[in-house]
């Protein structure tokens with residue numbers, strides 16, 4: 102067992118760290134306030150290949166192993182979780198939907214554009230009445246002679262405002278429950294695809310989150326991804342990928358919060374000395390470091406196994422652990438800052454808000470525990 106990252110992983114992590122420090126951190130506060138990401142940031146990320154991290158070179162991707170991808174994503178999230186989440190959804194969920202399950206025709210048509218960043222991806226599974234119970238979705242895709250007609254509403258869709266393609270899950274057989282769900286790719290300009298207003302969120306504010314609705318939205322037959330009725334299975338397989346991305350996001354937030362807290366503890370003086378001299382503060386910093394390290398080991402193990410098998414349990418364990426760590430660490434970072442942690446003058450206030458959603462999307466913490474329990478048996482942890 103080797104705990105040292107390989108050369109490829111270190112290179113990806115260093116490159117992403119440099120980008121995060123030079124391009125994201127200086128404007129992270131402004132992006133949070135403006136609730137948007139300047140287009141130049143996405144353009145630069147595209148130029149550096151961050152839109153095709155998991156796609157093979159054949160489609161102009163970087164063809165990274167999952168661990169290298171994870172290391173890069175943690176660093177981007179350390180710079181801005183609100184920028185990183187769209188990149189994660191695009192790579193882990195959307196481009197993988199087409200690459201792993203799409204026909205050769207769909208791969209040829211969309212993957213180069215997705216790898217180049219020309220076609221930003223959004224993933225449309227959740228609905229107003231179907232969140233954790235995603236298999237109970239109500240959107241429909243009725244088959245007609247020359248295509249499918251989509252109707253229904255999708256909630257909380259990341260990057261919807263600037264997406265070029267939408268991966269959409271809808272019922273092709275209403276009587277078959279989750280076995281009647283199919284997966285489609287829908288282009289942005291398709292008549293009948295409508296975007297709602299941007300959600301006013303607690304955190305990850307730069308990310309554009311909206312409702313997406315479909316009203317008699319007609320798409321060609323060839324836009325079916327996988328086979329009819331296979332959609333729910335596809336959604337769950339993709340979410341294993343996605344959870345590694347969100348786990349990396351949570352690690353990045355936790356790491357950033359730790360670094361700020363450590364720095365502040367050595368600068369802030371009370372009772373004539375830095376507060377870092379007090380054992381209560383030292384113990385907090387030690388516990389933060391242990392939790393981050395433990396979660397990072399779970400995330401790296403899940404990323405390593407993901408390239409060998411599906412690893413649902415490990416992906417859920419990694420996401421659950423890292424997201425709970427991010428929330429706990431960000432909370433401690435605010436505490437170490439005292440009153441200054443409660444105002445926008447220091448970034449820990451933002452980390453605290455950004456961390457919260459990592460326990461909600463791509464499966465809540467309760468949903469992760471359900472996946473983990475389903476994959477346990479007495480002799481096999």
Ligand SMILES: Cc1cc2nc3c(=O)[nH]c(=O)nc-3n(C[C@H](O)[C@H](O)[C@H](O)COP(=O)(O)OP(=O)(O)OC[C@H]3O[C@@H](n4cnc5c(N)ncnc54)[C@H](O)[C@@H]3O)c2cc1C
Pocket residue numbers: 190223224225226227229231232233234256257258259260302310458461462463464465466467468
């Ligand atoms: C900022 C943001 C971005 C998002 N981006 C996307 C996106 O791009 N695409 C997409 O499809 N979705 C997206 N989502 C949706 C997200 O995946 C859902 O919010 C999440 O799955 C939870 O669903 P829900 O909000 O309907 O909560 P609910 O499912 O209603 O859950 C409410 C509470 O009940 C608990 N609960 C539910 N069922 C059980 C059970 N059986 N046992 C125990 N507890 C249970 C939950 O854990 C939670 O605590 C996003 C959400 C947010 C907030």
